[in-house]
Amino acid sequence: MAELRRFLGDAWLVAARDLRIEARSRVVVDQVVPFALLVLVLFGLALDADHRTLRTFAPGLFWVAVLLSALLAVHRSASVDQSDGTLDALRMSGLPPSSLFLGKAAAVFVQLVLLEAVLVGGLLVLYGVEVVDPVLLVVAGLLAGVAVAAAGTLYGALASGLGVRETLLPILLLPVLAPVLIGATRAFDDALGAAAVDGWAWTGLLAVAALVVTVVGALAHGVLIED
Amino acid sequence: MADRYRDGVPVVDLRGAVALLGNFPALAGVDLTVEPGEIVLVRGPNGAGKTTLLRLCAGLVRPEAGSVEVLGHDLVHERRSVRRRVALLGHATGLYDDLTVVQNVHFWARAAGLSAEEATDRVGVAMVRLGVAERLFGQPVHTLSAGQRRRASLATLVVRRPELWLLDEPHAGLDQAGRDVVDVLIGDAVASGATVLVSSHELDRVAVLGPRVVTIAGGVVVDDTGRGDGGGSRG
Numbered sequence: 300m301a302e303l304r305r306f307l308g309d310a311w312l313v314a315a316r317d318l319r320i321e322a323r324s325r326v327v328v329d330q331v332v333p334f335a336l337l338v339l340v341l342f343g344l345a346l347d348a349d350h351r352t353l354r355t356f357a358p359g360l361f362w363v364a365v366l367l368s369a370l371l372a373v374h375r376s377a378s379v380d381q382s383d384g385t386l387d388a389l390r391m392s393g394l395p396p397s398s399l400f401l402g403k404a405a406a407v408f409v410q411l412v413l414l415e416a417v418l419v420g421g422l423l424v425l426y427g428v429e430v431v432d433p434v435l436l437v438v439a440g441l442l443a444g445v446a447v448a449a450a451g452t453l454y455g456a457l458a459s460g461l462g463v464r465e466t467l468l469p470i471l472l473l474p475v476l477a478p479v480l481i482g483a484t485r486a487f488d489d490a491l492g493a494a495a496v497d498g499w500a501w502t503g504l505l506a507v508a509a510l511v512v513t514v515v516g517a518l519a520h521g522v523l524i525e526d
Numbered sequence: 527m528a529d530r531y532r533d534g535v536p537v538v539d540l541r542g543a544v545a546l547l548g549n550f551p552a553l554a555g556v557d558l559t560v561e562p563g564e565i566v567l568v569r570g571p572n573g574a575g576k577t578t579l580l581r582l583c584a585g586l587v588r589p590e591a592g593s594v595e596v597l598g599h600d601l602v603h604e605r606r607s608v609r610r611r612v613a614l615l616g617h618a619t620g621l622y623d624d625l626t627v628v629q630n631v632h633f634w635a636r637a638a639g640l641s642a643e644e645a646t647d648r649v650g651v652a653m654v655r656l657g658v659a660e661r662l663f664g665q666p667v668h669t670l671s672a673g674q675r676r677r678a679s680l681a682t683l684v685v686r687r688p689e690l691w692l693l694d695e696p697h698a699g700l701d702q703a704g705r706d707v708v709d710v711l712i713g714d715a716v717a718s719g720a721t722v723l724v725s726s727h728e729l730d731r732v733a734v735l736g737p738r739v740v741t742i743a744g745g746v747v748v749d750d751t752g753r754g755d756g757g758g759s760r761g
Contacts, residue, residue, distance in 0.1 A: 320624045382623065385620055
């Protein structure tokens with residue numbers, strides 16, 4: 300029990316650090332969120348602002364906007380531990396890599412939840428969608444957020460280790476997130492009344508994906524930051 | 527201090543240590559033994575392998591051949607169990623630009639396993655000891671000068687009370703007062719039972735501390751003489 304408490308305490312330490320850095324730098328608030336809203340607007344313009352079409356495709360457009368924006372947030376998160384010897388200092392600190400992973404993923408998750416909340420507002424205002432099942436919407440959004448944050452943190456560390464994070468990260472991460480995109484889109488189809496699908500079944504897939512990628516990330520992170 | 531590792535075991539014990547930077551052998555078979563409480567000045571020309579030697583002892587560089595033991599642990603297999611007891615001051619500061627000085631030092635104290643209360647207590651003491659002006663405590667690191675960043679970086683190490691200090695050009699970027707602080711820091715570390723390996727071109731400053739002098743060139747130890755009052759055995 301004491302070990303679990305220490306593990307979670309270390310993860311909280313890292314998450315709080317990343318969130319403090321974000322609170323001061325405001326990269327997500329000032330850059331990532333506006334970018335995501337811009338993507339929604341551009342999708343709307345590309346589809347000729349036809350509300351019926353937009354409502355039909357809103358779930359998919361929402362999650363594409365989330366994933367593209369998540370790339371920026373993940374890149375930012377990874378770069379925090381690449382500046383001025385901070386990665387070496389982390390290695391020397393003795394922090395367990397799994398705690399480090401969990402803390403960084405948690406901080407990205409918090410930022411993604413904020414992003415999703417703003418984008419849902421964007422869907423309501425710009426696309427005129429209606430929320431049919433708010434519980435499903437929230438649960439699917441949270442689980443997909445966990446999966447994206449965990450996979451993003453894992454691949455952010457991998458791309459940083461290869462030294463080509465800016466260009467390689469999307470190519471590595473987006474294919475891995477394709478199942479999350481599909482599952483989250485189907486769940487939102489149901490939650491927003493855009494299509495007659497069993498959104499809870501797809502939410503189950505999201506739960507499995509979130510669990511798997513979190514466990515794999517916690518186990519693999521040590522290898523990635525060492526080598 | 528002696529109970530933290532086995533009595534009679536050197537703090538650093540390198541035998542034929544080889545380390546690569548890319549394909550280049552930065553260390554080409556180093557033999558070096560450092561006993562508890564020694565101050566060892568590692569000197570040599572640029573590119574001799576001084577920084578790699580310190581990073582090897584910190585467990586940040588993987589040895590390609592030979593044996594590397596620090597604080598009684600084999601660094602090939604037990605790097606993580608040693609690192610928390612070792613402090614490395616390299617060329618970088620290890621500070622987060624968007625955090626304040628206090629937030630940085632406090633974070634690294636907590637990351638080293640201190641409780642929040644212990645960390646808070648030690649942060650204040652370390653900042654005063656390193657001469658970090660109180661007006662800078664709440665300043666984001668990106669607003670500091672290079673010298674102030676260096677002092678804050680040293681504070682992140684002081685709070686951990688390491689058993690082995692690895693200092694790579696610790697006087698670089700510091701004004702006269704800052705250099706004096708570093709000298710006092712090294713003296714205090716040894717007085718408390720810690721061991722110090724310092725790489726420096728400022729031989730006169732470090733010589734005052736009476737170090738054992740190890741000269742490295744071409745990735746090997748070429749001279750291990752000029753020992754001062756630090757004691758210990760030759761590697």
